[in-house]
Amino acid sequence: MPIHERFIRPRSRSPRPFRLRRSHGPAGFARSARSGRSLGALVLAAVAALAAVLLAPAGAQATPAGAQAIPPGSQAARAKESRPVYSYENAIREAVWVDTGLDTDGDGRGDRVAVDIVRPREPAQQGRKIPVIMDASPYYSCCGRGNESQLKTYDANGDVVQMPLFYDNYFVPRGYAFVGVDLAGTNRSDGCVDVGGPSDVLSAKAVVDWLNGRARAYTTRTGGTRATAGWTNGRTGMIGKSWDGTIANGVAATGVEGLRTIVPISAISSWYDYYFAKGAPLYDGGPADLADAVESPDAQAHCAAEQQKIVAGSPRSGDWTKLWNDRDYVLRADKVKASVFVVHGMQDLNVRTKNFGQWWDALAANGVERKIWLSQTGHVDPFDYRRADWVPVLHQWFDHYLLGYDNGIERRPMADIERHPDQWTTDRVWPPSGTAAATVHPVNGAVPGVGALSLGRAPAASTATFTDNPALDETSWAADIDKSTPDKAGFTTKPLTKDLRVSGSSKVTVTATPSTSSAHLSAVLVDLGPDTIRNYAGAGEGILTGTDRTCWGASTTGDSPCYLTTSADKTDVGSTVFSRGWADLGNYASDRKGVPLTPGKPYTITLDLAATDHVVPAGHRLALIVAGTDNGLIDPPASRPTLALDLTRSGARVPFVGGAGAFARATAGTGAPGGAPSLVAPKGVPVPRMTQRLPGDVRH
Known part of the structure; x- marks a missing residue:
């Protein structure tokens, strides 16, 4: 089983004991990988010019005998790369x-x-x-x-x-x-x-x-x-x-x-x-x-x-x-x-x-x-998902910016x-040329809580209601997108007639009336349709660690450059959440300070959705889901509020490649909401159950 990344609940200043936990994978600190790194697996090549012992990865360009380092700024620097001559x-x-x-x-x-x-x-x-x-x-x-x-x-x-x-x-x-x-x-x-x-x-x-x-x-x-x-x-x-x-x-x-x-x-x-x-x-x-x-x-x-x-x-x-x-x-x-x-x-x-x-x-x-x-x-290093491409590109990057090549x-x-x-x-550039934010609006459909997305605003007095259920998460919401459930408000297009690409960061503005003095909100963009993706909720967060090794550099007795190979951990899904955002409704007036809410009073707040680049292919549907606590990804509020959304004053500003026109073309001729095909099993990748963890490599 791959050793990759652990969740951690570190010591606090309270009497709570130190407990090390994992996100997915074996518990406890990893055993030293050095014990598995046999120097007998290394392939040595002599570089005659300097009598250096070198190891090159498969496919690496051989170093010619007598090769010399290239002075930065020289004519040779404009055509060469640094070579392992030392x-x-x-x-x-x-x-x-x-x-x-x-x-x-x-x-x-x-x-x-x-x-x-x-x-x-x-x-x-x-x-x-x-x-x-x-x-x-x-x-x-x-x-x-x-x-x-x-x-x-x-x-x-x-x-x-x-x-x-x-x-x-x-x-x-x-x-x-x-x-x-x-x-x-x-x-x-x-x-x-x-x-x-x-x-x-x-x-x-x-x-x-x-x-x-x-x-x-x-x-x-x-x-x-x-x-x-x-x-x-x-x-x-x-x-x-x-x-x-x-x-x-x-x-x-x-x-x-x-x-x-x-x-x-x-x-x-x-x-x-x-x-x-x-x-x-x-x-x-x-x-x-x-x-x-x-x-x-x-x-x-x-x-x-x-x-x-x-x-x-x-x-x-x-x-x-x-x-x-x-x-x-x-x-x-x-x-x-x-x-x-x-x-x-x-x-x-x-x-x-x-x-x-x-x-x-x-x-x-x-x-x-x-x-x-x-x-x-x-949370994975490119060395562990695209190694053969990553090392040469990184090499070129440093050669250019540090050696002047x-x-x-x-x-x-x-x-x-x-x-x-x-x-x-x-x-060529990112986000790509022609990307422009367009506002899509949630509108009600024939079934309460099962609505549509439109470039036009919802009619006056349109509302959708849900109750925060901290036991549920984005995967549950997406799986029930075509059902009227009390824990979310979902809005979808019909199956797209053209691919629709989202590139960059979205914002979702909602006007919500809470029933209690505290409330948390979640908003997610979902690609509704079957796909094969990396299993980001798996033990390796999208990779599997093998038993063979590839070598990237030179070796000494105490420091081997040979690392376990990896491959993509794939899973078949019926839906993919590709962008997420959260907020405490009490921060409606300020990103920097929250206040208690007055039950029954409407508040308008904008949620910042995470940056992404995703293509919703033709035949799939694009969905916006607004709900309360996203279990595993945010902590619940002190209460379990019911929230009424004013759809007329709500919308998602999404960076589409091609802008509003691309959304209009992809949704043209798709008809009115309702009657969309049910999702095929499996429904989606389960959300990892998260506690506090290190922002880095406890295991990787």
Whole structure:
């Protein structure tokens, strides 16, 4: 069974015990994957020019004997790619501690973050400086990185032996340094964890500053001699999944000089939007719980005061506080100078896709050079769903932005989108040209609660009523779309006559009258029709882990570049929820503060639906469902309200490729609502039952 991603209910400040839970898959922390990584499985190739021991993936271009690294900006750089000409076995492995300029643990000296470095020996001997690829993470000792939960390991001198993931194995022989940074308060670093806040971000920014000669580093955690980075040209690219990618976003939003590119994978852009959706709680824990889960024993002993500040600054009311402002990188997107390669799973129900959507829009508004991959998976790294394509594209991306190679990567299609398992399409720009938001309105049909979608508004006094049932979820609602049920209001087109593509972020505005003083709302867009999709609710969130391995880079005795193969975990469904949004109705007047409701009074609120790119094919139907608690995805309110929707004052603003005209053409001649064919079994992918979990790799 694949080891992939766990849900977690971390320790809180209450007496509640620490319990580690999984989303789907084996319970408990993963056994070390190193035990299954036989060096006998590695295929070695001698590179005669430098006598380096190298491993290349299947299909990789062989390195010619005598090949030399290409100086950035040269004529050769415009036609070549970096090649594995340096010895990984003889690479320099060292550690330094960079002073962040903060003293979060209150010990009277600046916090120092541990920086483990793997870099080729030969460039320094030749008097040449090299760029850096960096992954700053809180997971290097507590939880592990990647599908096999790799941890950093060290030799007797404290230098890194195993650096998790393939980045060092692959890129160090190609003339890059790889740097693994322990965020403040984790593993070997000083300071306190603050979950995406200033200390987290400055942990990594200080390293970029040090690489560019603007910060101090030392050879030990306390005391030690000064360490300089004379071996690098300061050009840095940050990469990482989930929390790691989140820090890349945060550092880019500081505008730090020297950061040339970031590759945030399944990353958070606003921590408020990780925990809340317009006041509706997405998890029953908060950022202090995550700090508990990753902080070092030293931090646990010295950071109680800092953690209490996090508790106080993140009330479960869902109100916006300064803490959330400090952790909203979208607000600072105008400072981003680095190019950005966004990667996200469109069915990621951990770091939900609003995070990439709002970040992407902000980057676009500020003219940031960017690229995007969107998969059908949940919270999964592209190395584990599109490995053979991902590594070469990432290689080209770093070659272009860090080495200056004119390889055309920035002129290729901006977007790669997975339409069916392992079937991808591309777009020159994203969202594609011709995309325009159109408002579709819910209208009643012949059966109460079973309505239609129309470009025209519903007649005056049109209403639909439902009662919040926290036991049900979006899958249940979609399965009963053609039935009058008390727990939802559903509105569908007739079977489409043409494909209809939704690309980007939607908004659903409703006017609702509650029966109680608190109410939560959910809105989902659904593709009603049979399909084969990735099983994003399965153990691997869309992937299956095999037993064979493929190798991506060079090897040492302690660090293999060979990883278990993966394949698509597929499932047949009768419907697909492809975009979701939630809100607390008490936030009707403000995204940042909720208030009690007056029963019997109508309120108008807009729900932000998560970004997506989905084609509803001809013959399928498009549905909008409005309901209460989406079980497993938001927490229920204090009461079980009945809500009456004023359909005349409700609608969904959806970005259709082709705009309102595309919707009109796809629905032309489909007739009046009612009498639509029933869904075929199976109904859809069950929604994962979610408790608080780490925004990253507890198991992968």
